Amino acid sequence: MSMHSLANIDAFVRTVEVGDFTRAARRLNITASAVSRRIARLEEELGVRLFQRTTRALRLTEDGRDFYARCQRILAELGEAKESLARSRSRPTGLLRVETPQVIGQLVLTPALPRFFEAYPGVELHLTLRDEVVDPITEGADVLIRMGQLTDSRLVARKLAVARLMAVASPAYLQRHGTPATPADLALHQCLGFLRQGVTGEWRFKDARFVPRGAFHVSQGATLRDAAVMGLGIAWLMDFMVARELATGALVTVLDAHACEERPIHALHPPNRHLPSRVRVFLDFVKTLFPDSRAPSAQGSQT
Structure with missing residues (x-):
């Protein structure tokens, strides 16, 4: 998994958590258009649609819901790995x-x-x-x-x-x-x-x-x-x-x-x-x- 893929996954997870591109962009300290592009690249890489986009809201597709559950586990494991490395360096x-x-x-x-x-x-x-x-x-x-x-x-x-x-x-x-x-x-x-x-x-x-x-x-x-x-x-x-x-x-x-x-x-x-x-x-x-x-x-x- 490349660093670009991880960045795209992070943008996807943050968007699901807050419900729209703008608030996800604030959390990631990037623009809303950059969040949209990252998710589009992720969808292209996976070959599936993750969101149903409407003028009112974003809604996860069935594939999106399954992928989101997996992404949560991936990011949690990455966080644990970083914490473990930090503990190793301090102890x-x-x-x-x-x-x-x-x-x-x-x-x-x-x-x-x-x-x-x-x-x-x-x-x-x-x-x-x-x-x-x-x-x-x-x-x-x-x-x-x-x-x-x-x-x-x-x-x-x-x-x-x-x-x-x-x-x-x-x-x-x-x-x-x-x-x-x-x-x-x-x-x-x-x-x-x-x-x-x-x-x-x-x-x-x-x-x-x-x-x-x-x-x-x-x-x-x-x-x-x-x-x-x-x-x-x-x-x-x-x-x-x-x-x-x-x-x-x-x-x-x-x-x-x-x-x-x-x-x-x-x-x-x-x-x-x-x-x-x-x-x-x-x-x-x-x-x-x-x-x-x-x-x-x-x-x-x-x-």
């Missing part, structure tokens, strides 16, 4: 599939889920934590959260934050071993390494690059953070991973004047002109979970 429901790196899923998203489910109890979340790059269209993901530069131009990207990497340590560790003044001083410290596919990642400063040679290396970001809190050494971590620890003083930053590495964080989704409400509210929600990477942080002695 998101359904299955939401999200892919995210482990560190974001563990340290940022999962702790905030009680607040999300309290706001949107009708949403069922399937969360996959993995660091491998996947094709969300092939995998069936609704939202893919990724760190670093984007490569897939087929996806719609929403920037969530810019994560700043920083060197952090516990106050107890710095009290025992001293505070490094330059990246070169890190060679004298226990530096905790992050393993990716068995290789320890380097730390990138403005004026130096450094590969940690400490006693502990791990492939899991939350464990690396916990090791720094326990005083095992200095770690190179993203600001959102240690926001709580910096706020409480469990960790402090060192070498801030030399740090420069940043990584954008995006939420990606397949192109869709009309995003399901569950996707839309999740994108808005996850945007609130990252700290301002430019905000001042607790710091140790540094240069």
Whole structure:
């Protein structure tokens, strides 16, 4: 059924309800002649006469009465569909599939889920934590959260934050071993390494690059953070991973004047002109979970 047909049916129903073209036109905010033309087109499309027209009044034909009863049901169902869609947009429901790196899923998203489910109890979340790059269209993901530069131009990207990497340590560790003044001083410290596919990642400063040679290396970001809190050494971590620890003083930053590495964080989704409400509210929600990477942080002695 085309939109023109629906407009013609609407004109027909309104005319039956009020009894003439003029009053139907007022309800539809069009002219009486436009109402007459719409009904004429409807009769031509159906191949029947819907009204007996006289100089005094309009009277439904038998076909018109049967068609009017059906049209009432059609318009009622359309109204219910519109109301259902409006309710769905105001109260998101359904299955939401999200892919995210482990560190974001563990340290940022999962702790905030009680607040999300309290706001949107009708949403069922399937969360996959993995660091491998996947094709969300092939995998069936609704939202893919990724760190670093984007490569897939087929996806719609929403920037969530810019994560700043920083060197952090516990106050107890710095009290025992001293505070490094330059990246070169890190060679004298226990530096905790992050393993990716068995290789320890380097730390990138403005004026130096450094590969940690400490006693502990791990492939899991939350464990690396916990090791720094326990005083095992200095770690190179993203600001959102240690926001709580910096706020409480469990960790402090060192070498801030030399740090420069940043990584954008995006939420990606397949192109869709009309995003399901569950996707839309999740994108808005996850945007609130990252700290301002430019905000001042607790710091140790540094240069």
